[in-house]
Amino acid sequence: QVQLQESGPGLVKPSGTLSLTCAVSGGSIRISNWWSWVRQPPGKGLEWIGEVHHTGSTSYNPSLKSRVAISLDNSKNQFSLRLSSVTAADTAVYFCATAAAGPFDHWGQGTLVTVSP
Amino acid sequence: QPVVTQSSSASASLGSSVKLTCTLSSGHSSYIIAWHQQQPGKAPRYLMKVENSGSYNKGSGVPDRFSGSSAGADRYLTISNLQFEDEADYYCETWDSSTRVFGGGTKLSVL
Numbered sequence: 001q002v003q004l005q006e007s008g009p010g011l012v013k014p015s016g017t018l019s020l021t022c023a024v025s026g027g028s029i030r031i032s033n034w035w036s037w038v039r040q041p042p043g044k045g046l047e048w049i050g051e052v053h054h055t056g057s058t059s060y061n062p063s064l065k066s067r068v069a070i071s072l073d074n075s076k077n078q079f080s081l082r083l084s085s086v087t088a089a090d091t092a093v094y095f096c097a098t099a100a101a102g103p104f105d106h107w108g109q110g111t112l113v114t115v116s117p
Numbered sequence: 118q119p120v121v122t123q124s125s126s127a128s129a130s131l132g133s134s135v136k137l138t139c140t141l142s143s144g145h146s147s148y149i150i151a152w153h154q155q156q157p158g159k160a161p162r163y164l165m166k167v168e169n170s171g172s173y174n175k176g177s178g179v180p181d182r183f184s185g186s187s188a189g190a191d192r193y194l195t196i197s198n199l200q201f202e203d204e205a206d207y208y209c210e211t212w213d214s215s216t217r218v219f220g221g222g223t224k225l226s227v228l
Contacts, residue, residue: 001177036217038161046153046161046208048217059215095160103151103210104217105176107160 002027004096004108012090012115018083022096022108029072030054034099035079037070039092040110047092051099052079086115119145121209123220129199130228137194137223139209146190148211155222156205164207167192199227 008020022035029035036051050060052070060068069082083090093112097104120142129135141148147169153161165175165185173185182200186193196203204227209220 038219045206045222046155046219048219051217061216097161099212102149102212103163103166104153104161105163107162109160 002098002106004098004106006094006096006108006111008111008113010112010114012086012113013117014087014115016086016115018081018086018090018094018113018115020081020094020096020111020113021078022080023076023078024098025077029077029079030074032100035070035072036097036099036104037081038095038097038104039090040095041089041092046095049081049083049094088115091115118216119148119211119213119218121150121211121218121220123207123209123223125221126224126226128226128228131199131201133199134195134197135199135225137196137207137225139192139194139220141190141192141211143190145211148213150192151210152185152194153208153210154205155208156202161208164194167194196225201227203227 003025005023012018034051037049050070052058067084072079091114093110095110096108098106122140151166152164155161163176165173167173167185171187182197184195206222208222
């Protein structure tokens, strides 16, 4: 059973870069899965940010594409999110998730990131 | 890209049944969707995927009270014998080769 755990700073300054890592246990990141990030602003719904395939291929939400980078670290069995030029609108709980063949079937517990001076 | 639409809220009584709807946008009526449950303060949990044919595949440990079905561009989640722990937000998800989208979510209240 794959388990996912997010980590990273809970506070980021405006115009800075948000960086999060998702550690994968119970399975290898090298399997044919999509490794993804999803966020949820306080009191709102889920928003897909983007994902990386085990081959290194990426897909991003067009609304965030210019500011997002998602990458794999095979040596540490984890994947990462970088979101640049953040504003208060990027304050959200950030989830990592994975999809084998279709929908997300495993989710991390989420981590709150607040953008504030 | 596909769009999925959900009603914002639903309610039903303890022990009764409720049917939640996820509607696919024009031109995407054959797409597979997935249902996720998010209880208050928790991460989403994968419930099942529902195909155009109406067949559905549930995730590990999902109770038998949860089932899926389909009609045209609509995909359904039916919860029977409602329990208080079913009070949650329910999101549908769909995807294609380059994107994933979520519906706005349905907040289910158990009365």
